[in-house]
Amino acid sequence: MPVIEFFFTAHDPALIVLAATICMISSYACIGLARHAARSSGRMRDVWTAVAAMAVGFGIWATHFVAVLAFRPGFTLSYDLWMTALSLLIAIGVCGAGIAMASRGRTFSDRFLGGAVVGVAISTMHYTGIAALVMGGRLAWDPGMVATSILAGIAMGGVALGIGMDGRLRHMLTGALLLTLAICAMHFTAMAAADFSLCFPLSVNGELDGFWLSIGLTFISILLLGLALGSAVLDEADRRRTERERERELRDAAEIVAVTQKLELAMTHMAQGLGLYGIDGTLQLYNQRFPTLLGIHPLTNLKGMSFRDTCRLTIAGTDVAVEDIEQRIEATLASHLPLIEEGGEIVIAFGEDRVLQVSHSPVGDGSWVTTLDDITERHRSQRAIAHLARHDGLTGLPNRARFNESFDLARSRAEETRSQVAVIAIDLDHFKEINDNHGHAAGDMVLKTLASRFNALLREGESIARLGGDEFAAIKVFSGMDALREFLVRLEDALSRRVEGEGLALSTGGSIGVAVWPEDGRDLSKLMSNADLAMYRAKAEFDRRICYYERDMDEQARERRDMARDLWTALEQNAFYLAYQVQKSVSTGETTGYEVLLRWNRPGHGEVSPSDFIPVAEECGAINAIGVWVLKMACLDAASWPEPYKIAVNVSGLQLAQVDFIETVRSTLFMSGLAPHRLELEVTETSIISDKQRALHILRQIKAMGVSIAIDDFGTGYSSLETLRSFPFDKIKLDRSFMREVESNEQSKAIVRAILTLGRSLSVPVLAEGVETRAQLDVLRKEGCTEAQGFLLGRPGAIDWDDRLESGLTG
Template sequence: MYSVLSCIVGQHNVWLVGLASLVCLAGVGVTLSLLHRAATTGGLQRYGWNFLTGVAAGAAIWCTHFIAMLAYNPGVPVTFMPVLTVVSLLVAVTGAGLGFAFATSGLTSAAPVIGGSAVGLAVAAMHYTGMLAYRIDGIVAWDETYLLTSIALSIIFAGAATRSALRADTMTGHLSAAALFVVAIVSLHFTGMTALQITPLNGAVEVADDPSTAMALAVAGMALVIIGAGISSYLIDDRARYDSYQRLQHMALHDPLTGLPNRTSFTNYLEFELDRAEGAKRKVAVLEIDLDRFKEVNDLRGHQAGDEVLKVIADRMSNLLREGEMVARVGGDEFTAVKTFIDPVTLVEFLERLQKVIFEPIEISDFEVSIGASIGVAIYPDDARDRENLLSNADLAMYRAKASATEDICFYESSMDERVRARRVLASDLRDAVKKNELSLHYQVQTSISTGEVIGYEALLRWHHPVRGAVPPVEFIPIAEETGLILELGEWVLKTACAAAAKWSQPLKIAINLSPVQFIHSDLPKLVEDALKESGLDAKRLELELTESTIVENKERTLAILQKIKELGVSIALDDFGTGYSSLETLRSFPFDKIKLDRCFMQDIEVSPQSKAIIRAVLALGKSLSIPILAEGIETNCQFMILKDEGCDAAQGYYIGRPGPSISIETEQEDLLTA
């Protein structure tokens, strides 16, 4: 150790040693930054960063060595062989590049240590290659102990430095790695120089060191240029990464079409405003905005025109915003807005500004469109004290505005909007009803009026809610049709009823109601065919019922589907006849197998001559068309006898038999046959 210190103090120019140290520190700092970037990238980018790391590290190591060599004063004239000097530079750059490339490869958990040790070996190779280029007027000898020690120190400290650099996640770790790299370079050089022993030749004359100083400054300048290039590359990439991050951040929080904040950004902003308003005297209004007539633009002018409309409206709303106001796009033609206020007048003024820019005509290319909007408003803390309920209440108010013929803006009112919420909850529960085995079928008997014989049963869907109990069909069927759940329910009813009827002891008919929604899907005949095949039920025993309104909605399509079903051998009945659109044209357009007279005519048949006359006319119509008539809603013996006297074919109602579960069908049938 004393010999090394003596070498540093006694045989080196302290100023040049200081310069070499500055170059070394700067080079190590840049090298570690580039190494970290190489470790955090992949693919071709990693190769590029490893190359820059090798160049910066090799140049810094070589320049440190060369300046320190120029600082060394052997007491005799010296020269440098150009070829070997250049070779030593190449050894440093190549060795450092390959070592760091392996260190960042991830091939093994020991890769950082192995790669770093290779860098240390490259530093030693560079040093002693440079020493071969060092020509002295004297006899050179080497102390093997110091020589081997210098190589070992370089390998050990460089390996430790690389490991620390690639695993450090704190400033202390990075500083430790830098210190270890500096120790690796410095310990190699000065321990190696201590190993050098020179005996001057007779007549050798010591030369001045001014040229050495100038050369050292030139080398330092070159080193700083290379290091500066490395720093510039790092900073340029860092800026590019920052810009890229900013773009990604903007994309993540903004709608790409309109540039407005998206749902995520809106949620964050609303949470912030609610937190600020809590405990203060401010209120926060949430607005749900749904554009009207926007679908018409898409259908008539195309989606590109629709996009232009959205951009114009978004731009208009953005330009009207003031402090405490925000607008976001959260869906196709759906926007949300936030308004923080103390005076309700400012909220009304904000709504007026929004309404004005949305309803103002929009000119696009060669046409003009007018877009309206339905706006629902909910206010914190009056209508809700948390984000989810506030948004939900604003949404309910918006749907009320959409359903209104006179109001474009509706404020949340619990008395009116909670009914809608209850329907939504019921719809949500209905989605799980099939899976949870909450649905069942009840069967109501149909009899021949003339003989009293059972001719079939109508399958009626029942829902037993785990909390609400029995939910009337009049409540959940419309919800199922609105939400499209009727398709799943209808399939379940069809397959379940067919399977049950196939097991009955007598070949009675099973009647099943069809919803208008089911006719929207052209696969209904296939569904019926599959239900018959799976259950083994004879098609002649299946009777499907539909109302006349179903036919009127899309007559051509519906009749085509009915024809395919009838070709399977299935009977088709016209349900609820006498209500709605009842007309002779409907009876003429399709060969129905049965007409079901609506229950409303049974209510006052006993006292109303008009009702009796209508029933008589319908029965006469059925006979003239050879279509049997079944009367629904028979609740008294008097009603039954009137129908019998008028010659009605069949009856169904509480007087005949109440709906019951499938397990009681056989017993009920036997009772009716013996009655």
């Protein structure tokens, strides 16, 4: 509102109309000439850019001074000559820069930026022109309106050229109008920002009279704009005349130049380099790609050069030593001359940056055509594909195929040097827990970090590959055991160091198995099998990380395979049977329940201890089927008992990991008719700890059915109080190992007392296993143990209910 009020009350309307007319004409000329400059190229683009800059520069300048003349501050304004001239130069120069940017731009953003520079020119010229005013006193400014005037000029100038440079006429007119508004908005907002109330007229030497200066500049600006518009018209007419003449010339010479144009077009745009050598062996014709592909400067004139000279220029541009150039030329000619005579192609690699396929095709009269194909990318792609085919995509380590090749090379080298080859199997410890607890990204980070460490430790005669998952394998050619041990120490160090990254610090480790060629096997498959056996031995033993293959491992592996086969057969033939061991109250001696124990009479071997065949069943996958059978038969037996005793059934960690285990328990209870409160499932903390959240979730759902849950073998393994806190177990079973010396060893007695105290504090009954003497039972009774089982109370076996009922009636 202050700007509008200032516009109507402080200006001469006639001069305002004149200033607006000059502004509109200059804006239209600017947009038109800028469009013309954009369509031109080379020097003519610069010429038209300069003409457009002069047109709009003079227009802005003239608009300013005419508008200032229209301003009525209350006294006559005069101007400093040099500052006035400087404002004109600023208007032309900065506008020229903006128009040059806009005319060379390809997008709206480019043109907007050029228009914004023109807006800067408008603001700069205006405030320089104000500085040219000769007057006394102090000119005050409103900072907010000054900023508004500058931003208005920049924003509207950017939009004006951004729209006006478009090819359509209406956009040109819109751009001219917006540029006019940019100039006017900037000027009048800036004038409204100035307070002339404290100023007074002042006369100095060298000043210009404002009225006559404005009138003269108006006529000069109109003249320049007329010349600019006329030049545009004349240029357009000249362009059309030139096009008509050229069309006539092209029609006259069409028959002559048609073939030449097509040939040149094809040679210019063909991806291959093409060279025609004449009968005399000199280059007669070639395209631009020919020297470029050979590494020769494109401006070099190759016409008339022999093939030898072309080879010299090509070789000189490589890193071949000067004294070796002639020798290299002779070698190149020796490989190419037969192809020039007979025809053929050859692949030449100039390092990694350039790989060419050179083809020679003889014409028949002694001349020939040489074509060059840049196959660098194809060569790289082939190499990349070959690398991927033989290396692991995640870690970059060799894969199994490359590992097999490395073993063949190592064996050949060992045969030549009478050395040995170690094949080493490496398996990471607890890698599944890293993936489960921290995500697969953390697992990938561990694998890549270890791969980097492995690559850093390798020396001559050593290689490491990733075979899959967390399995690695290494090869070491050695002549003495000290060298092999030193390599294994390096491997163990790389495995044992913590892996840090992405906000995590993870402890890693691994088990290593070693088999040696030729003692432990002649072929790779046998060596890898033996190394795996040794690695699994290392993984099974608590205090060993490195294990060498021993021949008895084969025997043990074969026995385990035979046992696994017999286990599946026993399942099919229903050859397992159940034994029950009584559980009694320590205080009253009454029977409280029975623990179900699995028994197997293996054909040809007799009774096999569960501690021997259960681990094999877990390895071969039979444990789930066996566990379902035990649960089913135990529930059926218990449902038929005349007394409603509880039965306790052991559950393995693999059973807990099954999704359908909950449904198995539910369907077994329904099928057998056994009341849920009579079933007690015994789980070890070891079976829970691998996936604690999942296991506890499953156990909670089973407990919700009414089934009791007991923690078995407590006191061994982890014995974590956190596990007891996380899940409300119905019973704690004290491991039998604490009962062996409980009556004589104070330390064992203290441990038993602590566990019993823990049970009482948690209100969880404790059952002691392995009670074999009266003294052990007395200790348990004295310490307040709830239940017990063992040979003293009853050996495992079938239950004779007739005898039990009879003894109960007579007892």
